[in-house]
Amino acid sequence: MRIRLLWRERVLIGLLVGSGVLLALLSDVFFTPANLLRATRYAAEIGLVALPMTMIIISRGIDLSVASNMALSAMTMGLLWQRGIPVWPAAALGIAAGTLAGWLNGWVIARVRVPAIVVTLATLAVYRGVATGLSGGTGILGFPDSFLALGAGTVAGVPIQTIIWIAGIAAAAVFLTRTAVGRYIYGIGHNETALRFSGIDVDRIVLGLYTASGFVSALAGMIYAARVGTAKSNAAAGYELTVITAVVLGGTSLAGGEGTIVGTMLGVLIITILQNGLTLARVPAAVQDVLIGTVLVGAVLTYRERAGRKEVFVIAPPQPEPHHAGGRVLTDPGNDLAVGEERRNP
Amino acid sequence: MMMKWGRELTILAALALLAGYLSLTQPNFRDAFTLSTILTNAAYVGVVGIGMTMVIVAGQIDISVGSMLAVCALIAGTLARAGAPMFLVVLASLALGLGMGALNGALIAYLRIPSIIVTLATLTALRGAIVWWTKGYWVMPLPPGWKFLGTTHILGLPLPVWIGWTAVLAAAYVLAHTIIGREVYALGSNPQAARLAGIDTARVTFWVFALSGLLVGLATMLHVTRFSMVQTQEGLGLEFLVITAVVVGGTNIFGGSGTVAGTYLGVLLLTVTSSALTFLGISATWDQAIRGAFILVAVTADIVRTGRWRQPVGWAR
């Protein structure tokens, strides 16, 4: 397996390593396995939700309702458990509720054709509102340890949610780069109409993406509830912006068609270690906010500088000749010309 | 004509229906003072909505308005406390809003970073800067002249309402009948064609954001001069409210069409809805769910009304 990284992913790795070294100099606790593993607990929830979000943004959509969905599904689980349903079946039902909420987003977007940003802006309020309404705002706690292990347990020293996240990254990366549907997702982002005219059921893929986003958000909601030991309607407030920040920092274009899972993973990691390391270095949270905003703009600025020149981005087996699938190869110099540009035929 | 103003008329009908029902069942809703408070609370949101309408019509988005409002409010309050005369304070708020808007605009128009990223960054960074700088201390006490703007009444209505209306009318005129206004629509409708038509698209984009900032500066003055202190939490969540109003008001979220009148009606509708929950005694815990569902129904109904949902292909998501 040959892995070739995009230029922006190399920038991100540089940024990750650079800030890692700096933070290690500022705090002796930062660069210890225990601290870094612990930090991934927080990365996992953001990171999981960021996986379907990456795909949705690649398809030129957006899902602003993810954090509300986390709260709604956790709340559903909590309320069912409180009414006597064993915790794991309750969790399954909570995930089912979150998946349904995601499906509902997808249905309105794909079938009624309401813009995704409008639909999910509305369901951002609806889902959290329903969670608040159902629970009256009070939290539910006292879940059994077997459930809490989902959020606090470790396997061989590695937090359980980190393992789930890594598995999710692998699955999402393979799905996006190796399967037909993965290719279609990029295609939908570039030119949805052409995909419809190629006999591809765009609506079904879109529906699937938002449903998957609902499912993963619900799963992250369970992990969240297990980590904090509580199901509460204000859970994960504001996570949607962190998730989108991480995805965009990872190089996914909001204009659709561009983006990778590896980039998103790096984006999540950078935000996580900045927050972790800067707290350890005793930088006030307010300053961290300013810093992360600056990093975001700076990173996107460096991507834009290179946007005119595209590179190969593939995770693919070696090929005897320059290989195509998923590839973007530069050929045409100076093709940033206006309408009606003639393409030269070599 | 029906077609052209269809969305505005729909909202107006919804507004009339809701207000009519409340007036019939809740005698206190009919009260002139109730009306005045609703209009006053809508005034500053409406002014921010003007800027947001321009930004969205131009095909962009600005989610930093709430943080900008807080910065303007705190600096204005600090200046007033330092003894600056009120007209200077107002000018400072306008200038500061213009400056922050211009920063957004420069990053978006000249460095060509997507607006959602720039304003997401300024949303977080400005809020962080506020907490860092104020340490959470509210700005008070404010000099006696501070509340002049916010509490003076003309013909029974507070000054902010009149200023808000003037701004809405002026903006409606500018957008509909001046060259810069029309260029904003052209830019949002087809950016590439706008460039070919000789429009300096970067300049228009820059000014749209700068103006949005300026209007936030104005809105700040309409809002915080009603109170005898400036709280650091001012403007939290304002972007959500304003964008919702713009979308409910019929502006196409992808740019090219939309009116300030629609946005102002959208603001009024949301304000009345919010008051209705209290007047009708609807449990506050369901508040958020009802508001969200309301937006979804409003927007979906409009899409069904205009038949856009039946378009088989090629309709941008």
Added chain:
Amino acid sequence: MRYIRGFALALTLALLVGLAGPGQAQKALKIFMVPKFTGAAYFAATEKGAKEAVAELKARGVAIDFLYTGPSVANTDEEIRMIDDLVAQKPDAIIISANDAEALVPVAKKAKAAGIKVITYDADVADPTARQWFVNQGTFTLVGGALVDVVAEQAGTSARFAIVSADPGAFNQNSWIAAMKARVAAKYPKMQLVDIRYGLDKPAESFSVAQDLINKYRGQLDAIIAPTSVALPKVAEAAEQAGLAGKIVVTGLSTPNDMREFVKKGTVKTVVLWNPVDLGYLAVYVAHATITGALKDGMAKQSVRAGRLGTREATAQLNDITAKGPLTLRNVILLGAPFRFTKENIDRFNF
């Protein structure tokens, strides 16, 4: 070339961090204090008190590495993450005001399990075994009762009142409301709570919600209680603008500094609160006593000496009312009875 820009970015980062990050002290007692959020005068007052106590202890020759840090806005998740990060630095004690009583239990337990003395102040965690001591500013029963008493005194025992609270899920506010209801039921049977509305701790929302209440119950509402410092000034403002200043009783929880103008004007006759400076001050003394072993975990009939405050009893059990019904608080150190700030006394306080 291609790495230069990334490098420049990292360099900028380094500079910013360099400016902001102080060095770490050696061989001192590490005491960290995490408020709900740093952006509020109330918590700044507790910081002031805490630093005062730290200075006194230092003057007595105790080396202390004290850090006051928290989320910039009220955010449970950020608070949890920050506490977890701070625990990794192995402080001797950590003083927490919980944004969410339940959600902070696991991280508090984790800190305690790591041998760190965990003290809560201002807002407790839901599980008393997750911490050593709760420095209580005044029980919900006392504070909620005081608010209702103010209404009864100023608007009569058959007053109709409404509440403008923070968020439907806010534990402290909900507990005070529960205590108010209990007080009304026990002492003022004719008093009537007509409505509870939420301003979500946003000034503009708090203001319009207060206006809606005033407009709806015009002439039929005798008092509004705002048990949250963000909403109280906005409720007062709404009463003033409706021409009801002095005609409708406005009271609630806030600091004297924040409410001074309204109290002097008479819009708000009484503000109820404890002294947050003293609260922070006491919390640091409790933390220090717990570290040194002067306060032993879970033992009854102890007392802690807290500088200028004198001594405070450490109580093993204290009955209170919360959002979830009656509750027996365990391992509590009570600051005292809530204080009423009025026109007469308010100028004596600066926090």
Added chain:
Amino acid sequence: MAEPLLQLRGITKQFPGVLALDGVDFALTTGEVHALVGENGAGKSTLIKIISGVHQPDAGRIDYLGAPATFPTPRAAADRGIAVIYQEVALFPDLSVLENLYVGAYLRPLRTTGRRVDWARMRARAQEVVASLGVELDLGAPVHRLSAAQQQLVEIARALLRDARVIIMDEPTGPLAQPDVERLFSLIRQLRSRGVGIVYISHRLEEIFAVADRVTVLRDGRRIITAPVAHTSRDALIHDMVGRTLDALYPKTAVNAGTPVLEVDALGKDAALADVSFVLRRGEIVGLAGLVGSGRTTLAHALFGIDPPERGRVRLDGIDARVSHPGQARELGIAYIPEERQRQGLVLPFSVGENLSLAILRRLSRLGFVDHAREAAVARDFVRRLDIRTPGINVPAAALSGGNQQKVVVGKWLAAQPRVLIMDEPTRGVDVGAKAEIHRLMSELAGRGLGILLISSELPELLGMSDRILVMHRGRITGELRRDEATQEKIMTLATGAA
């Protein structure tokens, strides 16, 4: 001959790696229609862009209105009266016709200095211009409701409103049906009589003979010839453009039609499609003629499942088929080469290989995973078989010429092994060499037993390639003409409903 309006001498333009123009001379006189022809890549677009201020020449000089001139920006050129009507319409869909006429050059009220828009004056002048063109346009209607022909009218009116002395038309007839083309030509003649100089670019040589006074042929960045059209011929032009003699442009081979592969019976969809019935046999090419909006594309979309029909029956090889979705159409063996190549046919940033495999990606997958080796093999196979000129299969489709892009779209659908191929304007905007190749390919495919339904607005193409021609008017088939009896006049009579 009239006075020279625009004169270019020795224009040279170098792009990295390509010499786009090499010492080209070009002249336009007042009241002249000067056609500019050449294959894609010959330098036509670069020349236009130099005239309109998008590019600056590296060498050479431009004289305009008798004086040396430079056009540093498109705006500068526009201000001096040079207007371009692009292939892709550069209008503002949300704005009214009136406003579209003036974007970038709004009129202000006389005697004031404000930045106000003077709608009344704009409307008055626009009405004048529109009336002078002898056409009707609802100035208040938003442009997105206009037909392609009407949108083009807007562009022409816009040029006239700016007192354009030179109007450059780049493939103006691409989206137009025959009567609209006729109308455009009469409009062009009218403009010519007003003294406007027109640079006319088209791949359709018939049009050049119909409307142009002179023609200049470019090839590989060099001017080959400039001559009055009266002194040249189609074949000579093609020879100059291609650099060699081209075999027949319409290489239709006679076939014996086989069994019916597609039978359509009383297909209907509200008012757009009224009980359409016809039969397509194996090996047959059936032309579908009609004006824009006559229902040809609606019929194609109905058959392909993009916009499923409400009534009627479709049979494939005698078996009833319901097509409610393009994916189903593909599985049933119906392929559709859409009208708008770049919008509907291709994912431009995707590579040639990715576009070729797009419709059959699932068939190239095992357990959901794409077999990249097989995919590459299939793509290379089609690049070779269709002679797609590309540096490789991982070049973005956007980098290919129009003709080669179209071959990619055809290849994508041939890979799906269809039995019925619906081609909607398959050679629009394709240069003459590639056009001939696509026609040859059609004949070959028909020869191998495919049934082809050819939708075209270019009557010579329909006449040259079809075994039979069906003519549509207002959603119904108004007539059927055999190859030997069809003429342009007969088709137009049926298409306009005059029969």
